[in-house]
Amino acid sequence: MQLYYAPGTVALAAVIALEEAGAAYDPLRLSFADGDQLQPAYLAVNPKGRVPALVTDDGVLTETPAILRYIAALYPEAGLLPSDPREAARVDELCAYLSATVHVSHAHRARGARWSDDPAVIEALKLKVPSNMAAHFSYLSGQLRGPWYLGEQYSLADAYLFTMERWLPGDGVDLAGLPKIAAHMARVEARPAVQRALAVTA
Ligand SMILES: N[C@@H](CCC(=O)N[C@@H](CS)C(=O)NCC(=O)O)C(=O)O
Structure with missing residues (x-):
């Protein structure tokens, strides 16, 4: 998996979840100062021009709540989502x-x-x-x-x-x-x- 993030953003939550889960992932940094999130290369990944974006074998996932839930479901042993x-x-x-x-x-x-x-x-x-x-x-x-x-x-x-x-x-x-x-x-x-x-x- 690859996780697009920028410093100081909500993408930190997804990085924490990946680290808590012990997931293998590549963090890919965007510079907002350079406007990377609005460049065609990134818009091809996430047309919303926002971070985070998680690239999986089954496609790109955006929106922090969805990404967090997906990581929790992929790594149930990390206990990131209660079963109740x-x-x-x-x-x-x-x-x-x-x-x-x-x-x-x-x-x-x-x-x-x-x-x-x-x-x-x-x-x-x-x-x-x-x-x-x-x-x-x-x-x-x-x-x-x-x-x-x-x-x-x-x-x-x-x-x-x-x-x-x-x-x-x-x-x-x-x-x-x-x-x-x-x-x-x-x-x-x-x-x-x-x-x-x-x-x-x-
Ligand atoms: N609803 C999205 C919001 C994502 C979002 O707005 N991220 C901000 C950083 S905290 C962003 O990428 N901003 C770039 C911009 O506005 O150009 C989520 O929860 O993942």
Whole structure:
């Protein structure tokens, strides 16, 4: 498998999952500064021009929740997705929220041009990022059972949540006001697989 990623992006979650699973994969780095994600060579891989994209023998898979679930299913021994249907649905619930709501709020900081051509509107969207992200993570703090998102079982939910926790300081959110989130972030970061993923994507 090959995993296209760019530093500092949501693709970190997929790299963590691959490392946790002990998967054989080639990390392929894109430079957003150079606009690699919009070059024809990459658009042939992922016409959406986004990362991550996982290249498998059966084709290309995009969208972080789908990629995480696929890795969990390929490597069941890694235990990245609970077998209990209700707990698995709780992971899906988090993935949907992170993908469709939290990520979108974060994108208003640097990608406002997706929503408006008006520079004043783009600036106004940026101003909403700290309060929106603080509100999302205040909610998530209440959902976090600890030590991991589900409680005792580490899962792909932790990899995905950690990836977005890392965005908080840059998004203007003070982690001192979110002690459960800060502790979760430190706990995930200490895992050897996560250290390897951070080294890969640095
Ligand atoms: N829904 C997608 C979002 C992917 C996404 O927006 N990735 C960002 C990086 S965090 C990206 O590739 N941005 C490139 C661009 O906007 O040009 C997912 O969850 O995988």
